[in-house]
Amino acid sequence: MNILPAVSFDADLIRRYDRPGPRYTSYPTAVQFRPDFGADDYLAAVEASREAGAQPLSLYVHIPFCTSPCFYCACSRIITRSREKAERYLERLKREIEMQGALFGGGRTVEQLHFGGGTPTFLDADQLGGLMEHLARHFPLTNAPDREYSIEIDPRSVETDAPARLAAMGFNRMSLGVQDFDPEVQRAVNRVQPVTQTLRLIESARSAGFGSISLDLIYGLPLQTPERFARTLDTVIAACPDRLSVYAYAHMPHLFKPQKRIRAEDLPGPETRLALLALTIEKLTSAGYVYIGMDHFALPQDELVRAQREGTLQRNFQGYSTRAYCDLVGLGVTSIGRIGDVYAQNCKKLEDYYAAVDAGRLPIQRGIALDFDDRVRRAVIQELMCHAVVDRDAIGTRFGIDFDDYFRTELERLRSLESDGLVEIGERQIAITAAGRLLMRNVAMVFDAYLPPPTAQVHSRAI
Numbered sequence: 001m002n003i004l005p006a007v008s009f010d011a012d013l014i015r016r017y018d019r020p021g022p023r024y025t026s027y028p029t030a031v032q033f034r035p036d037f038g039a040d041d042y043l044a045a046v047e048a049s050r051e052a053g054a055q056p057l058s059l060y061v062h063i064p065f066c067t068s069p070c071f072y073c074a075c076s077r078i079i080t081r082s083r084e085k086a087e088r089y090l091e092r093l094k095r096e097i098e099m100q101g102a103l104f105g106g107g108r109t110v111e112q113l114h115f116g117g118g119t120p121t122f123l124d125a126d127q128l129g130g131l132m133e134h135l136a137r138h139f140p141l142t143n144a145p146d147r148e149y150s151i152e153i154d155p156r157s158v159e160t161d162a163p164a165r166l167a168a169m170g171f172n173r174m175s176l177g178v179q180d181f182d183p184e185v186q187r188a189v190n191r192v193q194p195v196t197q198t199l200r201l202i203e204s205a206r207s208a209g210f211g212s213i214s215l216d217l218i219y220g221l222p223l224q225t226p227e228r229f230a231r232t233l234d235t236v237i238a239a240c241p242d243r244l245s246v247y248a249y250a251h252m253p254h255l256f257k258p259q260k261r262i263r264a265e266d267l268p269g270p271e272t273r274l275a276l277l278a279l280t281i282e283k284l285t286s287a288g289y290v291y292i293g294m295d296h297f298a299l300p301q302d303e304l305v306r307a308q309r310e311g312t313l314q315r316n317f318q319g320y321s322t323r324a325y326c327d328l329v330g331l332g333v334t335s336i337g338r339i340g341d342v343y344a345q346n347c348k349k350l351e352d353y354y355a356a357v358d359a360g361r362l363p364i365q366r367g368i369a370l371d372f373d374d375r376v377r378r379a380v381i382q383e384l385m386c387h388a389v390v391d392r393d394a395i396g397t398r399f400g401i402d403f404d405d406y407f408r409t410e411l412e413r414l415r416s417l418e419s420d421g422l423v424e425i426g427e428r429q430i431a432i433t434a435a436g437r438l439l440m441r442n443v444a445m446v447f448d449a450y451l452p453p454p455t456a457q458v459h460s461r462a463i
């Protein structure tokens with residue numbers, strides 16, 4: 001049983017360590033994926049996975065369309081109102097599902113399924129229903145009560161009766177984008193979404209039997225103040241979602257064009273951002289939410305909390321997740337899959353994705369097959385990000401290495417983090433402290449063999 005220290009907020013430490021870094025939804029991160037990785041490498045990974053015992057599957061389905069741009073958005077998405085565009089996309093997506101389904105055979109139950117985007121509910125009920133039926137024809141979907149079939153919902157894009165229809169298709173979890181309930185903040189980011197619309201949807205999802213509801217918030221948005229965000233947090237807490245993700249807004253207009261429409265002078269300064277983070281932690285933990293790590297909170301009875309205690313939590317492209325043993329198949333433009341020790345990403349441009357599928361090829365654009373060093377480091381980084389502790393002996397035994405010898409340089413570098421109070425280096429374990437939990441990626445970065453020079457900002461900041 002892994003009992004983590006409760007998170008504590010240390011403003012001075014955060015100020016000192018607030019620097020750009022990866023979120024480690026994978027290791028190596030997507031920046032390291034290689035363009036010379038292709039369909040043959042992917043097929044070899046599928047074959048190796050079959051030989052290793054063909055574990056159950058997790059599917060990720062990407063729907064890239066949105067009807068209007070939220071200015072803070074850093075996702076890969078296509079703004080359109082054209083239903084024909086969606087039809088053209090669905091045609092190709094279904095063909096890719098056929099190709100991938102044929103590779104995995106019929107015996108591998110889909111225990112997890114996630115529809116993300118963009119806005120999956122850009123598709124209407126008939127389109128979504130047709131897509132689910134197609135998936136069921138090519139992969140063994142299940143109706144077992146413990147399945148995790150989730151869909152991201154933009155409350156502005158659906159009617160209140162949508163959850164009942166989605167439940168009938170097999171979905172039993174949803175995550176709703178909220179960001180902030182304050183009307184002025186909503187206008188400043190071009191996402192006007194009345195509170196009542198979101199609350200009615202949550203109620204309707206509960207009546208339809210959705211077992212898990214997750215909400216996304218963002219702090220650091222234009223015009224946000226602690227007073228305004230406190231009202232949003234109070235409203236969210238009263239709605240009692242099972243999980244909450246509270247992301248830090250990363251203003252990088254040089255990388256994400258829509259962010260250019262956010263007025264820099266409207267953004268909260270560093271001290272206000274810190275106050276917003278402190279407020280979030282204080283309010284959510286007082287309301288009984290458990291801090292999982294990296295922006296994620298969950299109610300104590302949630303599977304994420306259980307998995308963290310039992311040491312089975314994993315980090316993947318959706319954030320934190322259970323069932324690390326599943327292979328993850330990515331479907332749709334830009335989606336990323338993980339088969340055994342291989343990551344593979346589909347084409348990022350729609351025209352490239354269409355051209356590959358039309359030619360009967362898997363639309364894989366890049367990826368990486370992990371070598372030994374990647375696998376050791378991934379295990380260490382996963383443990384730090386998921387369980388806030390690394391058992392040096394366990395890693396040593398698992399990989400046949402002398403941990404202290406293998407990570408001599410890293411252990412030396414960790415000493416300064418130890419004297420700053422982020423980690424404790426014991427005989428057997430490296431443990432992130434209560435104050436270090438908000439800076440866990442800074443600890444993980446010590447073990448990252450690929451980090452670019454600190455001057456090149458390709459990642460968001462820690463806070």
Ligand code: SF4
Pocket residue numbers: 065066068069070073074075077117118119154177
């Ligand atoms: S935040 Fe979500 S709904 Fe808004 S543009 Fe980005 S992907 Fe679309």
